[in-house]
Amino acid sequence: MNHRLLLSLICGILSTAFIAAQEKSQGSSDSKSQNDGVFVSAKKIKDSLYYLSYKNTNAVAFLGRDYTILIDGFDAKAAPQALTTAGRLSLNPVRFVINTHHHKDHTGGNDYYSDSGVTVLCDQQTYNNIWADVNAEVLNDLKKQRSELAKSMKLAGKTERGKEIGAKYNRLSEQYTDRELSYPAMTFSDNFNMNLINESILFKSVSKSHTSLDVYAYFENSNVLATGDLYFNGKYPFIDEDFKGSIDGYIKAIDELLALCNNDTVIVPGHGSLASKSDLESYKRMLEYTQKGVQMDYLLGKTLEEVLANKTITANFDAQGYGMGYVKTEDYVSMLYRAAEKRYPRKK
Ligand SMILES: [Zn+2]
Ligand SMILES: [Zn+2]
Structure with missing residues (x-):
């Protein structure tokens, strides 16, 4: 057997193994056992764009030439089923999931995606919010300890006891600012573009509306706008006041969305059915x-x-x-x- 033949054989075995591994991790080989009563539906919007729905929450799947992109990925329970559904739409693997904001109904599946070889992408502020949200309890506890320490430091002054408390305070502060999640994520700030074959996607961040930071995605060639929770079609919106959300910012963000739309734009809200510009108006x-x-x-x-x-x-x-x-x-x-x-x- 010559070298070249041997090499191509090895490559063939390796790539088959790789595809099998990814199929397994992306859930397409065993959708029934992972189904668990969860159903993620897919409906075509146009060309290579689909919207996935789970319990009235939406995500968008763009089927690219080489890979699939998801805008939002549901919660931890629905993520395996979302990958299975995306796997039925295209033979290509899902490569990226982009979060519109930190709420768990949109990001709870991040861990699962990451373990399945999908890269998580979000705004840096969203990343911080996810971290703060999952660690809210720990964070509150540390904050309390920190302020108690600060009080006793004042009392202890420059004594040995004061130094001891000072060292503990520094350790806690380090812990407090050590921002890491259990999965890696690539982040951007403000704007981000994906220039793909036959499609350009603009990701734009808006601050202090639904949460302190929300991102919408506009598919320029297809004229499709994915708003995340900047739009709850047919329902009153949730404004996350704990995370600096504001009704004024929310209305302002809708103005920004409307400026992108014409009468043919298809709008995919974070929750609810597809909408038009006049619906959003x-x-x-x-x-x-x-x-x-x-x-x-x-x-x-x-x-x-x-x-x-x-x-x-x-x-x-x-x-x-x-x-x-x-x-x-x-x-x-x-x-x-x-x-x-x-x-x-x-x-x-
Ligand atoms: Zn939300
Ligand atoms: Zn939501």
Whole structure:
């Protein structure tokens, strides 16, 4: 047997083994056992673009010439099924999953993807948020310990005890800032472009809207816009106030999205069915109407309980089912009321 033949044989065996390993890790060989009652559906948007749905949450799959890209990847439970579904759409492997923001219904599967050879990509701020979210308890505990230490340091002064406490404080601070997740992720800041065969994807970050940082993806050639949770089609939005989300920023972000759209744009919201530009425009009107209504009541001196009792602000939208999603009418109105308080603080 000559060398070249031997080499190509070895390569053949290796690549078959590699493909088998990836198929196994990407879940296509045993979808039933991993199914576990989880169903991720796929529907075609156009050409090489599909949207995947799981429990009213959406992700987008772009089937490239050489590999598939996912925009968001669901939670840990649905991730194996999402890879199986993507595997049915294309023979190519999924190579990248890009997170729109840190919430677990979009990023909980990151660990699984990473273990399956898929590269996780997100904004650096999203990465920090994921870290902060998964470590929220540890973080809070450390913060408490740190402030107690700082207090006792003041009391102990420059004594031996003070030095001891100082060293412990430094160790804790290091731990506190040691930001690492259990999986690797590539990060970007603000903007990021993927220039592919037949498609260019623009990823753009917006701050302080749904969370402190959200990313949308615009497929320029296909004219398809994936908004992540910058759009809850047909439902009141969740504004993550713990992570610096804001209703003002949310409305501003929708303006930015609308500026990208024309009448042919297909919009894939983070939750809910596909939408058009005019759907997003009426969603924005709903946000502005309810925000102004609550603000007005607040400025008239009404308490939160009184505003909640005034159902006329949301009646029209409640009738269309807006309060039947993740965020109930009461939670939505309460968030708007807190935003009004923040904007116009009452003198005590
Ligand atoms: Zn979210
Ligand atoms: Zn979500």
